[in-house]
Amino acid sequence: MSQLDYVVSEKISLKNHPNFNEAWLQDKIAENPKILGLGELEVIDRERKQKNGRLDLLLANFEEETRFEVELMLGQTDESHIIRTIEYWDIERKRYPQYDHCAVLIAENVTSRFLNVLSLFNGHIPMIIIQLDALKINNQITLNFTKVMDRFQLRKDDETETRLIETDRNYWNTRATKKLLQWQMIF
Numbered sequence: 001m002s003q004l005d006y007v008v009s010e011k012i013s014l015k016n017h018p019n020f021n022e023a024w025l026q027d028k029i030a031e032n033p034k035i036l037g038l039g040e041l042e043v044i045d046r047e048r049k050q051k052n053g054r055l056d057l058l059l060a061n062f063e064e065e066t067r068f069e070v071e072l073m074l075g076q077t078d079e080s081h082i083i084r085t086i087e088y089w090d091i092e093r094k095r096y097p098q099y100d101h102c103a104v105l106i107a108e109n110v111t112s113r114f115l116n117v118l119s120l121f122n123g124h125i126p127m128i129i130i131q132l133d134a135l136k137i138n139n140q141i142t143l144n145f146t147k148v149m150d151r152f153q154l155r156k157d158d159e160t161e162t163r164l165i166e167t168d169r170n171y172w173n174t175r176a177t178k179k180l181l182q183w184q185m186i187f
Helices: 022-031 079-095 111-120 169-175 178-185
Strands: 010-013 040-050 053-061 064-076 098-111 127-137 142-150
Touching: 010 169, 022 040, 022 053, 022 064, 053 079, 064 079, 079 098, 079 111, 079 127, 111 127, 111 142
Parallel strands: 064 098, 098 127
Antiparallel strands: 010 127, 040 053, 053 064, 127 142
């Protein structure tokens, strides 16, 4: 195996860079959805029209019958993108209930304030939050996607085993109160 050379990278802001924008980022993700680190995904749609806007990317893992409603945000997370992410997820899950759906928010800067709030939703709304770092290395750019909040599902209570028990007068005499037994004798 050949030795790797160390190179210094410089973090850049896509939001503030003149050559990059959200459409460029969508293109890169659509070319290779695996870069998100969410598995074997395929693009179903881009800029899917919704009631109050457009869903940036609709991705799917066809093997697991899962759909990912992806909202992209250059810069720092804000309330409107969080609400949009949840709204688009809700619209798609109601439209296609046969699939498992997950809301995905990708932002360049996920602030701890919003991460705390989003973690309160997680478990009720399947959600993944990804922080995007654009890195300049020499005269090239690379994108690094880091999951800062993963999907969390509330656990289902253990199913209790049901067993059939034969009940008779003796069984109830040992378990019921005398008052209840006297009341039953009236009927």
